[in-house]
Amino acid sequence: MPFHLFNVLQGHSKDVRAVSVTPEGSILSGSRDLLAKLWTPAGTDGFVHSATYKGHEEYITCVQSIPPSEAFPRGLYVTGGYDRKILIFNPETEEVIITLEGHTSAVTSIFAVKNDCILTSSSDGTAKMWNIYARVAKVTFTGHDLPVWSVIYLTAGFIVTGCADKIVRVFKKDGTISCSLEGHTDCVRALAPLNDSVQFLSCGNDGIVRRWSAYNDGCLQAYHGHSNSIYAIVTSLDNTFFVTAGEDSQLILWTNIFAEPNIEQIEHPSQTIWDVAILPNNDIVTGASDGNIRIFSQDDERMASVEVMAAFVKECEEAKNVANLNETTRMDTRESNEVKGDGGAKQTSDFVFFVDVEDGKPPLKLYYNKGDDEYESAKKFIDQNNLSYAYLQQIVDFIRQNTPQTSTKPSEPYIDPFTGGSRYIPGGDRDDQSTGKDSSNSSVEPLSKSIFPQKEYVLFEVANIPKIQDKILELCPKTATGEIDSDRINTIITLGTTNVKPSSDALHILMDMMHWPEGNVFPVLDITRLAIRKDVINHKLCSNEFGPKLMKNILGYMAPSSLPVNKMLAIRVICNMMSQPSGEELYAKNKDDIFSLLRTSVIEGTNFNKPLQVAAATLLLNSSVYFTKKNDPNEIRDCLVYVQDLLNFFKDEEAIFRAVVSLGTLYCYSKDSLISSMTLNFLTSQISQSKVEKVVTACKYILNQWESVNKNV
Numbered sequence: 054m055p056f057h058l059f060n061v062l063q064g065h066s067k068d069v070r071a072v073s074v075t076p077e078g079s080i081l082s083g084s085r086d087l088l089a090k091l092w093t094p095a096g097t098d099g100f101v102h103s104a105t106y107k108g109h110e111e112y113i114t115c116v117q118s119i120p121p122s123e124a125f126p127r128g129l130y131v132t133g134g135y136d137r138k139i140l141i142f143n144p145e146t147e148e149v150i151i152t153l154e155g156h157t158s159a160v161t162s163i164f165a166v167k168n169d170c171i172l173t174s175s176s177d178g179t180a181k182m183w184n185i186y187a188r189v190a191k192v193t194f195t196g197h198d199l200p201v202w203s204v205i206y207l208t209a210g211f212i213v214t215g216c217a218d219k220i221v222r223v224f225k226k227d228g229t230i231s232c233s234l235e236g237h238t239d240c241v242r243a244l245a246p247l248n249d250s251v252q253f254l255s256c257g258n259d260g261i262v263r264r265w266s267a268y269n270d271g272c273l274q275a276y277h278g279h280s281n282s283i284y285a286i287v288t289s290l291d292n293t294f295f296v297t298a299g300e301d302s303q304l305i306l307w308t309n310i311f312a313e314p315n316i317e318q319i320e321h322p323s324q325t326i327w328d329v330a331i332l333p334n335n336d337i338v339t340g341a342s343d344g345n346i347r348i349f350s351q352d353d354e355r356m357a358s359v360e361v362m363a364a365f366v367k368e369c370e371e372a373k374n375v376a377n378l379n380e381t382t383r384m385d386t387r388e389s390n391e392v393k394g395d396g397g398a399k400q401t402s403d404f405v406f407f408v409d410v411e412d413g414k415p416p417l418k419l420y421y422n423k424g425d426d427e428y429e430s431a432k433k434f435i436d437q438n439n440l441s442y443a444y445l446q447q448i449v450d451f452i453r454q455n456t457p458q459t460s461t462k463p464s465e466p467y468i469d470p471f472t473g474g475s476r477y478i479p480g481g482d483r484d485d486q487s488t489g490k491d492s493s494n495s496s497v498e499p500l501s502k503s504i505f506p507q508k509e510y511v512l513f514e515v516a517n518i519p520k521i522q523d524k525i526l527e528l529c530p531k532t533a534t535g536e537i538d539s540d541r542i543n544t545i546i547t548l549g550t551t552n553v554k555p556s557s558d559a560l561h562i563l564m565d566m567m568h569w570p571e572g573n574v575f576p577v578l579d580i581t582r583l584a585i586r587k588d589v590i591n592h593k594l595c596s597n598e599f600g601p602k603l604m605k606n607i608l609g610y611m612a613p614s615s616l617p618v619n620k621m622l623a624i625r626v627i628c629n630m631m632s633q634p635s636g637e638e639l640y641a642k643n644k645d646d647i648f649s650l651l652r653t654s655v656i657e658g659t660n661f662n663k664p665l666q667v668a669a670a671t672l673l674l675n676s677s678v679y680f681t682k683k684n685d686p687n688e689i690r691d692c693l694v695y696v697q698d699l700l701n702f703f704k705d706e707e708a709i710f711r712a713v714v715s716l717g718t719l720y721c722y723s724k725d726s727l728i729s730s731m732t733l734n735f736l737t738s739q740i741s742q743s744k745v746e747k748v749v750t751a752c753k754y755i756l757n758q759w760e761s762v763n764k765n766v
Contacts, residue, residue: 056306056319058357058365059336060099062092062346069340070439071116072330075144076128079103080330080338082346083113089132091144092346097355099348106142108149111135114439117163119171119185129185131171133160135439139173141185153183155190159439162203162243172212176200176437180214182226192228200436202242202257209250211267215241217436221255223267232269237261238552240436245286245295256283256297260551262307277554277589278305278316280547285328289335296337298326301547302369304339304349319349322368406451408434419448427452447519505754506721507714508682510632510675513625513668516583521576522546528573529566541566548590549583555590560599567606571616578610578622582629591633600639608643611650617660624655624668631675640679647672648695656702666708673699674715681722690726693719697732706745713739713751720755724762733759 067085075081080092080100091104112135119129119141129150130142139160141151158177165171166182170191174180178197181190194204199217206212211231212224221234221241239258246253251267260283262276281301288295294308304319304326325342332338336350350356357365403423407416419434421427431448434440525542544559545566563584566577584590594603609615610623627647630636640647655661655669673696680688696716703709713736720726736752743749 054351055317056337056349056351058347058362059350059355060348060357061361061365062100062102062348063344064090064102065344065346067112067344068325068327068342069344069346070112070114070327071132072328072338072340072346073116073118074330074332074338075118075130076121078333080332080346080348081116081118081130082340083116083132084340084344085112086344087112087134089113089116089130089142091130099355104144104147106130106132106140106147106149108132108140108142109134109136109138111159114160115163117165117171119165120168122168125168128168131163131165133163133173135159137175139163139171139183151185151188153185153188153190155181158200158437161201161439164205166206172204172206174201174204174214176202176439178216180204180212180224182212192226194222194224194228196222196230199240199433202240203244205244205246205253207246207251207253207267208248209267211251213244213246213253213267215244215255215257217241219257221265223269231267234265234269234272236263236272236275239282240432242282242284242299243286245288247288248290248292254286254288254295256286256299258282260299260301260553262286262295262297264310274311276307276310276314278307278318279303280551280553285326287329287331289331290333296329296331298329298339300325302326304329304337306337320369321347322365322371404455406455408448419452421452504714504717504751506681506718507674507678510628510678511671511711512586512629512632513582513671514586514629516549516579518546518550521549521579524576525580528569528576530569530573545577545580545584549580552587552589555584555593557598560594563594564599564602564606571619574610575616575618575622578619578626582622582626585626585636586629586632588633591630592635595630595633595635595639600635600642604639604643604646608646608650611647611654613654615654617662617665620655621665621668624651624665624672628668628671628675631679637679644676648676652695652699656699661702663705663708666703666705667711670703670708670711670715674711674718677715677718681718684722686723689719689723693723693726697729700732700735706743706748709739709743710745710748710751713748713755717751717755717758720758724758728755728759 065082065084065086065088069082069084071083073081078094081089082092083089087109089106090102092100093103095101109132113132114135115133117131119131121128125143127144130144132140137156137158137160139153140149142148143150156173156175156177158175160173160175162174163171169184169186171183171185172180173183178199178201180194180201182192183190194212194214197214197216197218201214201216203215204212210226212226214222216222217240219237219239219241223231223234225231237255237257237259241255241257244253244255252264254262254264256262260279260281262283263272264274265272279297279299279301281299283297283299285299286295286297294306295310296304296306298304302321302324304321306317308315321339321341323341323343326339327342328340330338336348336355339347404421406419406421408419417438421430427449430452434448529542541562545563548555548559548563563581567574569577585594593599607623607626610619627640631640651669651672655665676692680692696712696719700712700716703712736756739752740749
């Protein structure tokens with residue numbers, strides 16, 4: 054039987070960051086309003102507020118109950134805060150009886166081992182095991198590179214941590230590492246033990262749940278269902294199900310968990326669900342960013358009133374999909390050579406941003422150095438301050454708007470010739486930007502060795518998802534009633550932002566949207582090029598079921614009559630499609646049509662503007678990578694002739710560079726092939742005329758190789 058809303062508990066004035074169930078079956082909650090509250094059962098009326106626990110100077114991040122003892126028959130209540138403190142309350146008196154201090158940054162989770170022992174984790178990069186009555190940490194678990202988001206105890210005697218460095222670590226009781234488990238592709242946010250003593254679950258910002266064994270057997274199972282970060286996970290006492298929640302507004306119930314799982318999704322009106330808990334009767338409790346605690350039940354006797362249910366449904370329908378940072382935060386920036394970090398130590402940085410996320414509180418500091426990856430800086434700031442990942446893109450945008458964008462740090466020993474940076478930086482203003490003349494005085498050989506032959510596909514990964522979503526909403530056809538079908542739009546936005554296995558319905562919606570009017574379809578193509586990078590989505594989108602439809606649409610937008618923007622985006626889709634095996638196969642089946650249209654419609658057509666030039670040159674480059682990977686001499690030679698025929702059409706420096714790298718990559722594998730006099734003249738002219746050093750260097754390298762082969766001819 055599906056779950057339904059039973060009760061909505063209102064009393065906190067800000068985000069409910071944590072919920073837990075007490076030994077008596079009550080609910081303990083913690084909030085950004087600095088308060089913890091107790092909610093006790095009231096029969097069919099649900100739960101009522103019965104106590105408030107105060108003492109934190111900053112907001113509460115986690116709550117937990119300690120099992121009963123002779124001295125405290127109701128157990129004890131524990132809270133952890135952003136103020137680095139762990140407070141232990143007597144439920145009877147609502148007073149703090151023990152304060153544990155030792156973490157140097159925010160406390161992120163609490164796990165009760167027994168009635169005198171707890172585990173805590175912190176964004177200081179450690180976890181600790183405490184004897185609460187001795188008020189000391191018996192063991193500190195170290196070895197993490199970033200904040201530790203979660204810690205649990207397994208009855209087999211292991212301590213497990215989940216860290217922002219993407220690694221799950223299993224420790225022995227003495228603090229030594231037993232094993233490290235890798236598989237998550239982003240921060241590990243929460244852990245939950247299973248009751249067989251050694252197995253447990255993990256989840257994180259990659260939107261995936263994984264099942265593990267403490268005996269280092271690798272990932273036993275992966276669960277796909279969320280479209281965004283997962284912040285919380287909890288298992289039922291009988292191990293028949295578990296629940297998860299996070300940044301996608303969904304509470305998900307997972308059953309049949311040791312086989313092919315079944316899922317039930319329960320939508321929330323708030324984008325962020327911070328925490329979940331399960332009551333003894335298997336009702337589910339959530340704490341959310343809208344300040345509400347909600348209880349869901351399968352029992353018909355525990356059901357919200359018609360009025361409450363109707364209000365809940367309406368709130369869900371009206372809820373926005375992405376929190377608007379601009380409404381809740383204010384940012385200021387000042388340039389600084391040396392600023393004080395939070396701990397008082399001086400920290401060198403080029404900029405410090407002051408981010409005001411809460412009225413009445415001092416602004417948070419975000420340190421940024423020129424040349425840093427904006428996404429990594431923003432993610433680090435979010436992790437350190439325990440903020441919602443809904444803020445990520447807006448923080449990145451703010452950094453870019455308020456700092457001069459530089460390609461590289463002068464001290465970097467290697468320069469990525471395609472981005473000008475030490476590695477690809479996602480989210481830059483453009484994927485196709487020319488890096489300009491390199492300021493370094495590198496010789497021909499170091500750079501040439503780093504790019505010839507090119508072995509990896511070059512992708513178009515930069516995106517501003519909110520802007521794409523806004524444009525789709527602006528251009529989408531209306532329904533018969535004049536409304537926008539927001540569910541369909543949300544479905545394809547999800548495809549572009551997560552690597553969750555897509556449903557056939559979602560891909561059918563995407564195919565349908567590709568038939569929008571030509572002047573409206575470009576944001577749909579844009580989300581497609583993002584989605585098709587992901588292995589799970591690529592595999593299905595390029596399958597026999599969808600692949601032919603996809604290519605028919607993409608090739609149609611490369612046709613002579615198509616708009617330049619659609620041609621450009623269609624080519625970008627193909628470039629990104631090639632990054633996965635299924636996409637490579639689809640490219641191979643259609644390469645003749647692709648090359649024909651690329652030449653006659655795109656390169657030799659009108660309006661061959663800069664973005665279109667860069668896209669076309671990138672497709673040539675990726676084609677070179679593909680053919681050299683396959684190592685078919687005939688196809689390599691054919692592609693080499695094709696690239697030479699098109700070189701002179703490129704005028705943009707970045708496009709020229711990518712086309713030249715395509716040429717050089719092919720020539721590395723086919724030095725007995727003919728380099729035409731037209732190509733030699735092109736390379737020579739670029740050496741004398743180009744102001745971009747990487748173009749000059751690449752051209753010199755190819756000419757040097759040609760001369761070494763032909764010097765005795």
